[in-house]
Amino acid sequence: MQSLTSRRALIAGVGVAAMALMAVTGSALAASNCVKGDRKAPYRVGWANIYSVPTWMKQTEGTITDEVAALKREGLVKDLMITDAQGNAQTQIQQIQSMIDANLDAIIVEAGSSTALDRVVSDACAKGIAVVNFDSLVDTNKLTAKINTDSLEWGKRAAEWMVGQLKGKGKIIIMNGPAGVSVSDDRRKGAQPVLDANKGLEVITETNTEYNVAPAQEAMTSLLFANPQIDGVLSLGGALSAGSILAFDRQGRDQVPTSGENARQFLELWKQKGLKGWATMQPNWLGALSVYAAVQALQGKTIPAVVKVPLPVIDDSNIDTYLARADKFPADGYIYSDYDRALFDKLLAQ
Known part of the structure; x- marks a missing residue:
């Protein structure tokens, strides 16, 4: 028969072993998804872009x-491969x-299709590659992280x-991206x-165009000829809003309340024309954050699956603060907010 002391020692040993196992398991669970294998800095990173022509994409690539x-200077990245699927x-x-x-x-992805890329993204994950998808997202969750507003x-x-x-009543046009x-x-x-x-808001019609001013202006010009009454433009993209304003102006039509994004041209026209405007932002630095997140994951840090x-x-209360920085951005670009590593660390701590 075991003595009380022996039994206590055995129980204590089991407890220590269990705690050690929990620690190992916890560490394994804490690792970011996909990352596995012998991957050591400096890392090789890929940026798989769907298209590079729009200025938003060019600015985003600039942040990447x-x-x-910066990561090269820190000895964490060796090189960057960039592709353009046009x-x-x-x-x-x-x-x-x-x-x-x-x-x-690591592979950073701006997806051209929410479904078509699922298999290849999953394959990359299965090979132990850190895959971070931002802005235009894929459906699969077999990747390291999705980063988006x-x-x-x-x-x-x-x-x-x-x-x-419009106090809940009027005729509006909705402008969508692709x-x-x-x-x-x-x-x-x-x-x-x-x-x-x-129900008092009547959607007259909708458009789908690239996120560029010229096609948006052309689409809105056609709609202005066909619709004598338009009370508002629910634009879901900044360049689309600028195109709408230019079309209204060219046809000699009074400007109407127009929503949009932080496109420099839209913000400048909004202020110049004195129209009623509202905008939000898809920060271009989502690209930079994605690269940083991928490298953090490769270093063994825990990166949330969704950021x-x-x-x-x-709006009118702060548009001047954005326009005060306008000269730092392309005329056809987006005035995005400042960012730094402290912000990135805060976002990745979710």
């Missing part, structure tokens, strides 16, 4: 290359597959503002419950 340069999701799939074949340590909230708040401006892009589709979905609850970036509001 700036962050990579709007073709199948091309983007092939480019991501090439990054997988090259065994990159809440596009549903974006649409909801824009629609609520429009309801307030169909099939998650950011555009989700903003539109977010607006719908507000529209359903305010939600708060939406700021631009």
Whole structure:
């Protein structure tokens, strides 16, 4: 028969072993998703972009290359591979597959399709590559992290503002980005419950264009000829809003309440024309944050699977603070907010 002392020693030993196992298990669970294998700094990073022509994308790529340069100085990144699918999701799939074949340590993805990329993104994750998806998101959760603002909230708040401006009654046009892009589709979905609850707002028609001024202006010009009464423009993108204002101006029509984004041209026209405006922001530094998050994950840090970036509001109370910094951004670009590592660490601590 075991003595009381022996039994106590055995129990204590089991307890220590259990605590050790829990510590190991906890550590394993704390590791970020996908990251595995012998991956050591300096890391090789890929940036798989759906298209690079829009100024928003160029500015976003600028924040990515700036962050990579900083990480290179710290000895954490070796090089950056950049691809441009030119709007073709199948091309983007092939480019991501090439990054997988090259065994990159991290892949940053701006998705051209919410569904088409699921398989290749999952494959990258299965190979132990840190995969961070931002802005336009894929459906699969088999990746390291998704980083974005809440596009549903974006649409909801824009629609609520429009309801307030028109006191719940009037004819409006909705301007959307490209169909099939998650950011555009989700903003539109977010607006719908507000529209359903305010039947006095009549949606005359809707547009889907690239996030560029010229096609938006052309689309709105056609709609102005067809619709003598337009009381508001629920625009769900900044360049779209600028195109709308220019179309109204060219046709000699009075400006109407217009929502939008932090596009420099929209903010400047808003102020110049004295119209009633509202905007929020999809910060270009989501790209830089994604690179930083991927490297943090590769270093063994815990990165949340979903990182939600708060939406700021631009209105008459603070538009001047944005315009005061306008000369630091391209004329056809976006005036985005300042960012630094402290902000990134705060967002990744969610």
